Amino acid sequence: MRWYPSPNPNVRLREVTYWSEGLRIKGLLAQPKTDDAESAILYLRGGIQSIGMVRPARIAQFAGMGFTVFAPYYRGNRGGEGKDEFAGGDRYDAVNAVEVLKKFSAGPVHLLAFSRGGIMALWTAVLRNDICSVVTWAGVTDTVLTYKERLDMRRMMKRLYGGTPNTALPAYEERNPLMRIGESDAAYLIIHGLKDDNVSPQQAFLLEEALHLNHQPCETWYFPEYTHFFPPTANRKTAKALTLWMKEQEKRKEDLTEAVCNNA
DSSP states (O other), X not given: OEEEOOSSTTEEEEEEEEEETTEEEEEEEEEETTOOOOEEEEEEOOSBTTBTOOOHHHHHHHHTTTEEEEEEOOTTXXXXXSOXXXXXXXXXXXXXXXXXXXXXXXXXXXXXXXXXXXXXHHHHHHHOSOEEEEEEESOOOOHHHHHHHOGGGHHHHHHHHTSOTTXXXXXXXXXXXXXXXXXXXXXXXEEEETTOSSSOHXXXXXXXXXXXXXXXXXXXXXXXTOOSSOOHHHXXXXXXXXXXXXXXXXXXXXXXXXHHHHHO
């Protein structure tokens, strides 16, 4: 670990190097200086490579609300080993980042994902059984739909996936977490602007439908007036609201556990 300049005087930032599938991966850790954070957030960034890189102010914002926050850069970024594969092997950088959080927080772990981070969060919730809740904000959920929607990303996806959905469909399907979302026991909150042209609302609708089909707890906050990026005031208000929702899920899990113990 090494200290990192913090934009918030009440939050400590450190850059952490950790192991993921035999690779050294880097990420940014934020903690309140009061050391009273009882819960943890794994913040999963959007974009790829330098686009959409983790912003210190963003994770410090959530640490300032009383959470320990860790945001992996994903492999191949900021000096990390390996190659960013857009939800390929790099999904394990998110899965293994939970272990980093657990070294600094004994409380419940929540996933907060933006854009491309959405698909990383879904895989993390599928592959781990210790996630309390998942918030996907303008999140990617389906790689085939992403290929169809984003003409500017097609060359990158063809290079990473070995072709188009017509010529390399197994590579796209293998990255799609919706077929396995029933393996997750987390609660879900879907946030999406209905004017989003970067990640269409259809991606949110697909996730919502998959969760309902599996009878999984799911709440949706759709905003008809917003695009991929919310105005600053709305962004801050939504960020605060989602942390309160996370706390509600902690209480829900506690009540369920107590009910099970009483019935036993």
